[in-house]
Amino acid sequence: MIEQVREFARMAGNPLAYAEHLMKKDGKPVFGYFCSYTPEEIIHAAGLHPFRLPGTGGATPHADEHLRSCSCELIRETLEQALEGRFGFLHGVVFPRSCDAIRRLSDIWRLRAKIRYHFDIDLPARLDGEGSREFMIDALKKFRRDLETAAKTCITDSAMDHAFDLYNSIRSSLKNLYLLRSANPGLLSGGDLHSIVRACMIMERCELDIALKSLFEWLKAKPASPPDGKKRVVVAGILCDHPDFYALVERCGGTVVWDDLCTGSRYFEGIITEDINSIASLARRYIDGPVCPSDLSSPGSRGEKLVRMAKEHSARGVVFLSLKYCESIPNGFSVVRETLEKSGVPSIMVEVDRDLSAQDETEERLQRFLEGI
Amino acid sequence: MDKKFYAGCDIGSTTGKAVILDDEGIVASWIVPREVDPEETAVIALSHAMRESGLISGTEELAYLVGTGYGRAEIPFADENISEITCHARGVFLCDPSIKTIVDIGGQDVKGIAMGDDGTVMEFAMNDKCAAGTGRFFEAMSRIFRMDLAEFSSLSLSAKRAIPVTSQCSVFAESEVISLLARKNPPCEIAAGIQAAVAKRCFTLLRRVGVRPRVTVTGGCAKNRGLVEELTRVLGAPVAPLPVDPQLVGALGAASIARARCMEKAHA
Numbered sequence: 001m002i003e004q005v006r007e008f009a010r011m012a013g014n015p016l017a018y019a020e021h022l023m024k025k026d027g028k029p030v031f032g033y034f035c036s037y038t039p040e041e042i043i044h045a046a047g048l049h050p051f052r053l054p055g056t057g058g059a060t061p062h063a064d065e066h067l068r069s070c071s072c073e074l075i076r077e078t079l080e081q082a083l084e085g086r087f088g089f090l091h092g093v094v095f096p097r098s099c100d101a102i103r104r105l106s107d108i109w110r111l112r113a114k115i116r117y118h119f120d121i122d123l124p125a126r127l128d129g130e131g132s133r134e135f136m137i138d139a140l141k142k143f144r145r146d147l148e149t150a151a152k153t154c155i156t157d158s159a160m161d162h163a164f165d166l167y168n169s170i171r172s173s174l175k176n177l178y179l180l181r182s183a184n185p186g187l188l189s190g191g192d193l194h195s196i197v198r199a200c201m202i203m204e205r206c207e208l209d210i211a212l213k214s215l216f217e218w219l220k221a222k223p224a225s226p227p228d229g230k231k232r233v234v235v236a237g238i239l240c241d242h243p244d245f246y247a248l249v250e251r252c253g254g255t256v257v258w259d260d261l262c263t264g265s266r267y268f269e270g271i272i273t274e275d276i277n278s279i280a281s282l283a284r285r286y287i288d289g290p291v292c293p294s295d296l297s298s299p300g301s302r303g304e305k306l307v308r309m310a311k312e313h314s315a316r317g318v319v320f321l322s323l324k325y326c327e328s329i330p331n332g333f334s335v336v337r338e339t340l341e342k343s344g345v346p347s348i349m350v351e352v353d354r355d356l357s358a359q360d361e362t363e364e365r366l367q368r369f370l371e372g373i
Numbered sequence: 374m375d376k377k378f379y380a381g382c383d384i385g386s387t388t389g390k391a392v393i394l395d396d397e398g399i400v401a402s403w404i405v406p407r408e409v410d411p412e413e414t415a416v417i418a419l420s421h422a423m424r425e426s427g428l429i430s431g432t433e434e435l436a437y438l439v440g441t442g443y444g445r446a447e448i449p450f451a452d453e454n455i456s457e458i459t460c461h462a463r464g465v466f467l468c469d470p471s472i473k474t475i476v477d478i479g480g481q482d483v484k485g486i487a488m489g490d491d492g493t494v495m496e497f498a499m500n501d502k503c504a505a506g507t508g509r510f511f512e513a514m515s516r517i518f519r520m521d522l523a524e525f526s527s528l529s530l531s532a533k534r535a536i537p538v539t540s541q542c543s544v545f546a547e548s549e550v551i552s553l554l555a556r557k558n559p560p561c562e563i564a565a566g567i568q569a570a571v572a573k574r575c576f577t578l579l580r581r582v583g584v585r586p587r588v589t590v591t592g593g594c595a596k597n598r599g600l601v602e603e604l605t606r607v608l609g610a611p612v613a614p615l616p617v618d619p620q621l622v623g624a625l626g627a628a629s630i631a632r633a634r635c636m637e638k639a640h641a
Contacts, residue, residue, distance in 0.1 A: 251446070351501065360386075360443045361482055365499055368456035372494055 004215055005192045012198035012243070015054045016081075020089050022049060022204055029091035029151070032115070034078070034105070036262035036292065037096035037123055039282055041167050041272070042144050044205060045159040046151040048091060052201035053078050055241045057354045066108045072101040072326045073354055074241055079105055082113035092117025092150045094143070099238075099294035099328060117150040119143060127291050128301070136283040144279065160278040166205055171268035173212035174200060178265065180216065182257045182313045185232070186225025190246025190256040197263055198243075230255040231370050234310050236302075237321035237329050238294060239263040242352055245321065248359070252367040258313040260306060261321070266290040294328045302332075303339025310345045317373040319366070320349040346373050377436040378429055379635060380422070381627025382415050382451065383460065384444030387480030387508055388593065389414035390624040391422035393429065394632055401426035402621050411444025419450075437635050439627040443481070455630055457623050458486055458497050461591050464626030466492030468615045473585035476575045476604070477623075478594035480508035485578040487585065498581040504543040506571040508593050511600075513543055514567050517550050518560060522597060528564045529599035535565035546570070564599070572603035579608075587613040595619035 011018045019030050031048040043050040055077040062083035063076040093115045095106035110118045122139050124132035181188050231254045239262045270289030274281050306318050322329035340347045348369040350362050383390040392402045403421035408414045423429040432450040440451035441460040461477050475486040483506050487496040504510050515525035540546040553563045605612050
């Protein structure tokens with residue numbers, strides 16, 4: 001790992017320690033969230049620190065009392081930490097109700113986790129459906145009011161504008177990093193880039209903005225690495241909570257040059273433009289921007305988006321990453337795959353366990369896929 | 374000009390296989406049970422094969438070696454590692470280019486492979502992390518009958534009818550079989566039911582990749598005659614036999630790729 005990434009990786013590797021350190025240092029209350037449909041900008045504007053709740057790996061005996069063992073691993077792991085009291089430092093928590101698993105998590109969390117402030121953000125059933133924009137605006141307005149209660153403050157429009165500027169800057173820097181790496185994958189390993197994105201959801205955002213800009217300038221000045229013969233692929237899915245996944249792809253002969261993940265491009269795509277009022281601008285980013293493949297969009301439009309993404313980044317195929325027991329990617333996969341096939345973009349779906357060290361079948365399938373594209 | 378030798382080493386979950394080729398054909402081959410360390414399995418399998426050849430005394434005398442199987446990344450003397458799917462397709466194509474569909478039943482997985490007319494892999498499907506229908510599954514089943522796999526296979530072939538075994542999970546299937554035996558059902562009919570359940574599972578996998586005749590079975594379970602006969606019945610078409618031990622096909626494919634790599638280099 002290159003030195004300039006080590007600090008990002010350290011934070012991504014131990015997010016709870018970082019959050020507790022930050023609280024002690026700045027005294028800023030930490031507000032946990034669970035999905036990229038969380039309007040971090042409002043949390044920041046309220047003077048709180050947005051912190052994406054991480055998974056951990058390991059057994060989930062407490063969570064298994066409440067959730068079936070075949071529920072999404074990430075959901076169970078997060079609940080486990082909450083029930084163990086490891087999120088005791090959180091001032092509050094917010095759950096955008098984007099999939100069934102998150103809805104159930106929120107319901108149980110509210111009753112058992114004993115975090116002071118607990119909010120849900122109701123999302124439209126379909127982001128491209130009729131009335132979804134108005135629905136989203138109302139949901140965001142309600143969240144703003146909820147947060148004003150939690151933060152005991154009035155969230156001013158000027159604080160919102162400042163947050164938009166900051167997040168636009170962070171997202172632009174991240175996108176620039178992605179573009180730089182897409183043009184020259186040898187600059188940074190996929191795992192390193194993943195650590196950077198994960199750190200973005202944890203780190204103090206003003207410091208992050210500076211750190212990203214500095215990293216980008218440093219990488220931009222590096223000479224291009226010679227081609228290594230690895231096959232360029234796009235990874236698509238809900239999220240990647242497996243830093244080792246990128247190394248697995250690289251070991252199998254590929255390199256991830258772009259992604260459609262909420263721990264990736266969906267986090268930074270969509271800049272907020274303020275030609276309308278602030279909440280409407282924010283809603284527009286969600287409605288018109290990248291859509292999560294959970295329940296919020298049609299498989300047909302997802303396929304077309306991935307074809308465009310693959311062509312734009314000269315990717316030879318798409319690897320769908322499905323978390324164990326997550327239903328969102330397998331459901332509708334055949335339709336997405338058909339759309340890709342019609343455009344000559346091969347694809348494969350791999351379901352991964354938390355521990356990637358003994359994924360023989362996944363490695364076999366992935367290697368064969370990469371050999372064939 | 375010195376004679377050149379090329380090797381393929383397939384380190385699977387239950388056995389290690391090595392095949393050595395020259396420019397004419399197979400020089401030697403060997404199958405050994407898996408050791409704890411895949412590297413050690415590879416060393417033993419290859420040492421035996423080299424000794425059997427009577428022509429090669431060390432890996433440095435091999436022009437190229439391709440590793441495959443789950444332990445492929447752990448073979449220290451391999452020049453390259455290639456997926457099992459590619460190697461099985463290559464091995465089958467070398468044996469019989471008229472074969473278009475493969476069921477590979479190994480120790481810990483089942484694969485369906487559809488091949489193009491030139492032997493390239495067109496489509497493939499694998500069982501997920503589940504032992505149902507794999508070599509491990511058959512080992513567990515034959516243990517219940519206190520038989521080895523060959524005896525279990527013969528037992529199933531002696532049945533006039535099959536008692537359905539409906540559990541997909543290996544552990545539940547084991548419980549189901551124990552219950553059926555406890556109820557004094559004829560063991561041969563239960564054994565036939567097990568073969569039918571696995572054959573149907575293979576058929577489903579093959580439907581995902583498309584069944585084009587001719588079809589063959591590779592991997593250690595291809596030696597289970599009861600399963601192959603049941604698969605023939607389910608497919609409604611004969612399973613094509615191979616001119617080599619079906620357990621060696623992956624290593625043979627790997628050796629064939631090794632030979633091709635050397636030729637590519639020579640022509641470059």
